Amino acid sequence: MDKGHALFQELLTAHRSGAEKKLDELIEQLYHLYRPAFLSWAQHEWKLSAYYASEAYQKTILVFYLNLKSGKLHTLTSTLKTYIFGIGKRVVQELRREDSKSTPYDEMATLPNEPDMGYLEREEQAHRLQIVEELLQQLSEKCRKILDMYYFRNFSMEAIAQRMNYSSIDVAKKSKYECMRRLRKLAKSNSFKS
Numbered sequence: 749m750d751k752g753h754a755l756f757q758e759l760l761t762a763h764r765s766g767a768e769k770k771l772d773e774l775i776e777q778l779y780h781l782y783r784p785a786f787l788s789w790a791q792h793e794w795k796l797s798a799y800y801a802s803e804a805y806q807k808t809i810l811v812f813y814l815n816l817k818s819g820k821l822h823t824l825t826s827t828l829k830t831y832i833f834g835i836g837k838r839v840v841q842e843l844r845r846e847d848s849k850s851t852p853y854d855e856m857a858t859l860p861n862e863p864d865m866g867y868l869e870r871e872e873q874a875h876r877l878q879i880v881e882e883l884l885q886q887l888s889e890k891c892r893k894i895l896d897m898y899y900f901r902n903f904s905m906e907a908i909a910q911r912m913n914y915s916s917i918d919v920a921k922k923s924k925y926e927c928m929r930r931l932r933k934l935a936k937s938n939s940f941k942s
Contacts, residue, residue, distance in 0.1 A: 752828030755781065763816055772928060779809050779899070782832050789833065794840045804843055806899045808836040810880045814935055842874060883934045891927035898924055 755778060762771040783805055790801035812835055815821040824831055884892060890912075897903040897911065909920035 750827070751781065753824075756824060756828045759816060760822065768929075768932070772925065775809065775813060778812070778828075778832075779805075782829055785829070786833065786836055790836065790840055794844070796840065796843075800843060802899070802902070804836060804839045806895075807839045807880050808832060809899075810883075810931075811835050811839065811876050813932075814876055814879065817932075817935060838874070879935075883931060886934055887927060887930060890923075891930060894920075894924050894927050895931075 755774065759771065759774045759778070761767075762774055786805045786808070787798065787801045790796045790804055791798065794801075796804065809832075812821070812832060815835075821831075826834070884895075887895070894908060894912065897908050898905075903911070905917045905920045905924070908914075908924070909917050912920060912923070914920045914923065
């Protein structure tokens with residue numbers, strides 16, 4: 749059994765049992781598991797800057813989380829990595845569309861063995877991306893800053909503690925945890941239906 753499959757099973761179990769702290773830990777493991785490969789792929793295949801590749805990955809993980817929490821994701825027909833990269837492809841396309849409405853993007857740039865998504869699924873994906881953006885905007889400036897430093901800029905908890913003038917790394921960890929908890933709460937209370 750590969751690491752991605754085992755992690756997916758743990759994610760499902762934590763979600764179904766309501767173990768939010770465990771789910772947080774597993775989402776963080778997922779985040780770090782595919783991040784290097786995704787950033788490399790996004791920068792080379794899609795010519796994204798390191799910042800936009802990181803932003804795309806963060807949104808990808810949030811969309812994955814929303815799919816899991818909404819009940820849409822309960823089994824995988826591909827590997828977890830293929831599923832994550834499939835979401836990521838749509839996120840990158842959305843970023844490119846937003847960046848330049850007049851510049852067409854290459855629809856043919858696909859990952860090998862990636863399942864094709866129909867029109868309605870692509871529309872749902874675009875809707876979820878919009879929701880993720882709205883959720884992030886509902887967080888406080890402090891939370892957005894902490895999440896940006898940790899997930900987008902890859903700051904250590906020590907660096908975050910220093911930048912935010914916290915008394916210790918534990919305070920920074922607690923703040924990040926609370927920000928993610930607020931983001932999850934916003935995601936749960938959001939009324940979108942898959």
